[in-house]
Amino acid sequence: MEKIQERIFARLKHIRPRTARLLQKLVQENSTRGNESSAQAIIIEKCRQIGLELDIWEIGDEKLYHHEAYCSDRSQYEGNPNVVAVLKGTGGGKSIILNGHIDVVPVGDLNNWVHDPFSGHIEKGRLYGRGSTDMKGGTAALLMAVEALATVGLKLKGDVIFQSVIEEESGGAGTLAAVLRGYRADGAIIPEPTNLKIFPKQQGSMWYRITVKGRAAHGGTRYEGVSAIEKATLIIQALQELERERNTRITDPLYQSIPIPIPINIGKIQSGEWPSSVPDTAIIEGRMGVAPDEEMLSAQDELESILNTVQENDPWLKENPLKVEWFGGRWQPGSLEENHPLLGALSESYKEVFKEEPVIEASPWGTDGGILSRYGGTPVVVFGPGITETAHDANEHIILEDLYKSAEIIALTLLKWCEVESGGEGEQE
């Protein structure tokens, strides 16, 4: 086994430059929502070169559209396929899904970027550009590990199912489509940017919009109106109270260093159009965190029921009910049991590479892992080389050395998880 490791490490070292080049090419394709095609083409080419079995398809069928976890305002997916590429095992080992998303978020204000967001510029060991960290860097690490294993002259027993999906940033329709196509496994790794921390649990989230009605009047006779802003402050207080209450219930030690494990963020309020008028509408928008083991619908119920209490206790709101909408993105929470062997294999591999214990935490954001585990029955751990803080931000970048190290850890994990077929440990081809 030591010999195999040595060969794999040598192989990984050998393919570092081509992996950096691969990531550069991926970053240079602006694969925002609806424009994933050309970046997927690069993925497909790479998978062909490695010799994986390819499955390329455009998502979007009735099964997907009617699934309870489907949430998307995208009307068509034509031309921008999902890609799955399998390194078939010889049988008898545990299978694994390696899931990365190809979509990136928009660049925001270009003035904040030092380099062109699609330059893939490399400087002092860091590769810059939109998607470098979230999460084309993670995807490159997956492909690096798979390439090393596939080309170093050994055979794994379990299947390695690499996925490059669309739509993660908008709620996970790509991964959901892969689940519905039948892709399930004994475990999954999602290399979202965790700063090389290991996240066996992920906070889910969903967006809410609360519309509060008032009655307009002139500011000089404001008592003739009802201020939507005043009523909105009742809602804000209720949301703050609900957040406190929900978080006292979180006792998981993975959250012990986190001040608010499942926050209710109030992200936006808009009310009124004129300083001297009483505002007749207020709109509050925010993000509700969902605990790893919680059902999204029960979290929704809880929020709606507390709003209902506010409404019942306020004569105006009772007559002019609040409107609650769950809109935009939603990310399922995820949770891996504490002693799951996948967590063990990954942690062990981490220690072998870094000679120290990994940091194991719960993530403060959702990933496609919630869909994989809840609807695909696939246990998930999130672990990747990207820099959390630069994701979605200007000057997003990744440390290439971290990418290489994460590929080593993932390769070792696959060895342990999928197992090498005896007799399959031949010399490098």
Next chain:
Amino acid sequence: MEKIQERIFARLKHIRPRTARLLQKLVQENSTRGNESSAQAIIIEKCRQIGLELDIWEIGDEKLYHHEAYCSDRSQYEGNPNVVAVLKGTGGGKSIILNGHIDVVPVGDLNNWVHDPFSGHIEKGRLYGRGSTDMKGGTAALLMAVEALATVGLKLKGDVIFQSVIEEESGGAGTLAAVLRGYRADGAIIPEPTNLKIFPKQQGSMWYRITVKGRAAHGGTRYEGVSAIEKATLIIQALQELERERNTRITDPLYQSIPIPIPINIGKIQSGEWPSSVPDTAIIEGRMGVAPDEEMLSAQDELESILNTVQENDPWLKENPLKVEWFGGRWQPGSLEENHPLLGALSESYKEVFKEEPVIEASPWGTDGGILSRYGGTPVVVFGPGITETAHDANEHIILEDLYKSAEIIALTLLKWCEVESGGEGEQE
């Protein structure tokens, strides 16, 4: 005297149709800010016909620009003059200013209007259109009264100084310019739309904008940021508390039926751009009511000092201070002493016309009266035929009978106030 009254009433009755036509023509000219010229031309023509001494000038000199009460973001006044027209008295009587503004507010959403806002359409005794009530109708009533007195064949001792000013809706630069040009008198009537109530006192007002800083963060780790919305709720509470405190001090019986004599309206709040981000800025805008006898600067100080207290007690705000701006329009409060003879003359005339007591209240909004009294030393009473509720709204209109009745009351008041010269009570010319 009875004979004179009869003649005047007959004259007023005779000129009803032409007054309605005058108002129609005035309404048909859209005299929003910067477009007052053509409506003023109609006023000028009318004043010439009556035989008044005209003073027409473009406002805007260093004296105006540097006056403490000047507030305007208008860069030039060329082509849109102020108009003053004097019915010269023979001497020895009390003088009076009759002040109306020619500017109107924009029409807002055209879809809410049944008729074209500049139609001047008359139906069932009501004249419709922007400015009909606020306050071209009041101005028409003034001219109707002056025309009757000037043409009925009598001479008044005191000067009658009719003013048609610009800029009332934007803070009163037109009336301020008239004061600075030397126009003062022993009393003034401003026929703003009071529903024929008499307002010897007027609430002043000014606009504030408070900018609250926070620190952005991802909603999933919202504890890493500081929510500008949360900090804004502290400000809202402080403003509510200040309003309560300020209003307990108001003991004037004119306010006894008014729930909040000097409201602090919170008209607008804007914060945040994304549901799952912690908002880093909140902007609150509103209107602060100022008591009739209060100095605007002392009201400002009071608000700023309460914000300062909030700031001192909050470590974050102490480090990241609030920004307070006094922006946009400001309307000086006004106050006439309780037993002022102008109030007596007007009330008496009201009773003569309507055979009942007038309603005397304090107005919930400012007028140009604050400038006339504070900076022109001219005692002011506000009284006019317009319908308060339709001012600034779609389908603004006025009841023509109210306009005619208010002209009767104003004409009788002028008789009492300016006095008729003995021997000047000749037959109608």
